[in-house]
Amino acid sequence: MKKVKFSIYLTPYIIIYSAFIVCTIVGMLIYPDSFNKFFSPTQLPRTIPPQLPQKSYYWDIELYANMALQNACTAFYPLWGFIITRSFHPQNLDQYANYFKITATALFCISTPLIFWVFKKALKNQYLALIITLTYTVNPMAIFRVLGYTESLFSLLGIFFIWLLLPENKLNEKIKLMLLSFITILMALTRPVLIPIIFACLLSLITIFWLTRQISKNNIFRTIAISISAILGYSIYGFSCLKLRGDFFAPFHDQKQWGKTLGLHLNLLFLPKSPLFDLLGLYLPILILIISLVIIYCKTKNQKLLVFIPKRFIWDILIIYPPVLGLAYMLNYWRSVKKEIITSKFTNSLPNNYLFWFCIYFSVINALIVFFTQNRLASLGRYIFAVPFFFLALGYLYCCFPGKRKYKNLLFMMIVSAIALVQQWINYGKDQWLG
Structure with a gap:
């Protein structure tokens, strides 16, 4: 019996790992250069060398490596390069790139079971947690968690951050605040x-007060601790930039070189x-926020919510292009029969769920x-889909609706995402833009 239970316990983790590995293998079989590039410890020679800005062999990894080698202050942030430097002492770009990949893959292997465990605790539904x-x-943005980019480290930190904010976490509140502060500094x-964290904290508090007309001391202390820690984390780098370049806000100013202006x-x-996934990264978080606010507001006010509920498969396909x-x-809403949305009891817990609001x-x-x-929306898909926050918010929203449909x-x-991930591995082998 123990062996059977242990096997059942391991099954979800095997499924999760296998899904990513299968997509990787398929992509590498279709385009073998992806395999050669990923497992090579040095840059492979190219018949036609990649030309910037259209193509680059290493992309951002090269910038992180050069930043660490030169002890420079740039638009990129220092912790990822610092960890690789202190752990492996690489001496050149190729060595940095290799250790970035090795460490990122190791963090991916560690964080994958952790994210399922955390989602299962948060959503209280193993099947939904598995799908999420x-x-x-x-x-397709998951590829960044193994290629040597900061998504691997940031995702692992994000998982610990989420765990500390779980309502189910029974740690002493003072210990939580200390750990939250430490994790936030590292993030x-x-x-x-800095800006997303501070605004997410403040808007979470405002939303909770709007919906419940009360704010707990714990949420206030969390907001203060997280916000101050985010400022402190940036300040550590900011003072380094002040020493190196005489500009405390140099990372922000450097982003103008990428064409970033209001x-x-x-x-x-x-x-x-x-x-296209960058467009999804723009629409889906905002749609989830709007849907959540409407549903939870109506629930707290005991108001009926009549909506058009799509049933045909074509609506699932349309998700791929949100504007359509x-x-x-909207066209169907005005001319179709509307039905009342029935929500689950789980919805009652969300108005005061600080973690849910922070994630969205x-x-x-x-x-x-x-x-x-x-x-252009370049890299937006990475910011949304390569880290866990959006997915937990999505899982929380799905918990509001009963039934399996x-x-x-x-x-x-x-x-669709799995097919796109296969394509990403092919693009990776071709040195093409990944997001």
């Missing part, structure tokens, strides 16, 4: 998340000028920053 974890693991030293680019609502989905829904606002703020500061569109999206 699979969607997180085999989406702020890994990627430029502006309104309405054309990006329809054409991302980058991979939104237009089609963190994703929305990242999406809005890219939309208002770039003339809700899983169909998730399963469809997972299949």
Whole structure:
């Protein structure tokens, strides 16, 4: 009996790992250079060398490596390079790239079972947790968690951050705050998340007060601790930049070299000028936020919510291009029969769930920053789908609806994502842009 139970316990983890490995193998079989490039410890010679800015062998990894080699202050953040430098003492670009990949893959292997465990605790539904974890693991942006980018480290930190904020976590509150502060400092030293973190905290508090007309001391202390720690984390790097370049805000100023300036680019609502998943990264967090606010508000006010409920498979396909989905829904909303949405008891716990609001606002703020500061949505898919916050918010929303039909569109999206992940491995072998 013990062997049977142990086997059943391991099955979800085997499924999760296998899904990613199968996509990787298929991509490498289709384009063997992907295998050679990933497992080579040095840059492979190319008949026609990649030419920037269209193509690059290492992409951002080269910039992280050069930053560490030169002890420089740039638009990138220092913790990832610092860890590799202190752990392996690489001496050149190729060595850095190799150790980045090895460490990223190791962190991916560690974080994958952890994310399923955390999602299962949060969602209280093993089947839903498995599907959400699979969607997180085999989406095309998941490739960044093994190639040597910061997504591997940031995702692992994000998992611990989520675990500390789980309502089910019974750790002493003071210990939680200390650990949250430490994790937040590390996150702020890994990627430029100062603004998303602070706004996500503040908007979470505001939303909880709006829905419940009360705010717990714990949530106030969490907001203060996380916000101050995010500022402290950036300040550590900022003072280093001040010493090296005489500019405390040099990482922000350097982003202007990427063409980042405030502006309104309405054309990006329809054409991302980058991979389609960047467009999904813009729409899906905002849609989930709007749906969540409407459903939870109506629930707290005991109001009926009458909506058009799509039933045909074509609606699942339309998710791939949100602008058409939104237009089609609005047209059908006015002329179709509306039904009352029935929500589960789980919905009652969300108005005061600080973690849920933080996760969705963190994703929305990242999406809005890219939309208002770039003339294309480049890399937005990475910010949303390569880290766990969006997926937990999505899982929480799915918990609000009873029944099993809700899983169909998730399963469809997972299949589409898996195909896109295979394509990403092919693109990787061709030195093409991944997101």
